[in-house]
Amino acid sequence: MDIRFLDEETYEVRGIAVDGLTETHFCVFDLEGTGINFNTEHITQIGAVTLTSELEAERSFSTLVYSPKAVPPFISAMTGINDELLRNAPSFQEAYQQFEAFSANTVLVTQAGYEYDVPLLRNHCRQYGTPMLTNPILDIKALFVCIHPEITNIISTDFLIRYYDLPHRDLQRHDASGDCMLIARIFKAIMQEYRDREIDAIDWREGITVRRFQIPGMVLT
Incomplete structure (x- = not known):
């Protein structure tokens, strides 16, 4: 998989x-970190959930991850993760090994992962000398864009919640476990559209272009 930031x-x-797609085993995952710049920030939490054949949540996985970089106060306020919680958390190598075993033999699913989670995970693997996961990874933004090229909005999580009119207030946002459950709900709704259209395969070998999320005051490169 090759991700190229065009601008x-x-x-x-x-x-x-x-x-x-109807016979594939999926695992939704999400990362929390010390910030949004995947080149300089550190993972603080890994969450994942496997899905049944009906795309319902099945097994779950969650671990905090020790960060050598302090968690900024505004990130702590948003995620609930602070330096004290991470003091005795597993190292990245330990947490990653557990996640790798949990997600074995699945296709991974993420939201905005091509522009954050995947580059962040790749950077950590390079830094710690750990091979990157070889699982195929699908991003629900790209999945949505693939069947809705007429929609030009930035496909944020909130946009998808509104589009599919999904319940979400029962889940904790900006928590890897809560976000995984929400991504799983959105993924199920998108996959229902794929099934309704009798689409049973993804082929992005020649490339698909997606609009990046925008955060005022931050440049994502």
């Missing part, structure tokens, strides 16, 4: 193909 507003992903 501050768009990225392109290539080299992904998944056949037999």
Whole structure:
């Protein structure tokens, strides 16, 4: 999989193909970190949930991850994760090994992961000398754009919640476990559209272009 940032507003992903979507085992995952710049920030939490054949949540996984970088106060306020919680948390290598075992033999699913979670995870793997996961990874933003090229909005989580009219207030946002459950709900709604259209395969080997999320005051490169 190759992710290429075209400019501050768009990225392109290539080299992904998944056949037999109705028979595939999926695992939704989400990362929390010390900030939004995947080049300089550190993972503080990994969450994941496997899905049944009916795309319902099945098994769950969650771990805090020790960060050598302090968690900024505004991030702590948003995620509930602070330096004291991370003091005795597993190292990245330990947490990553557990996540790798949990997600084995699945296709991974994320939200905005091509522009944050995946680059952040890749950077950590390089830094700690750990091989990157080889699972195929699908981003629900790209999945949505693939069947709705007519929609030009930035496909944020809140946009997808509104579009599919999904319940969400029972889940804790900006928590890896809560976000995984929310992503799973959105993913199920998108996959229902794929099934209704009798689409049972993804082929982005030649590339698909997606608009990046925008955070005022932050440049994501």
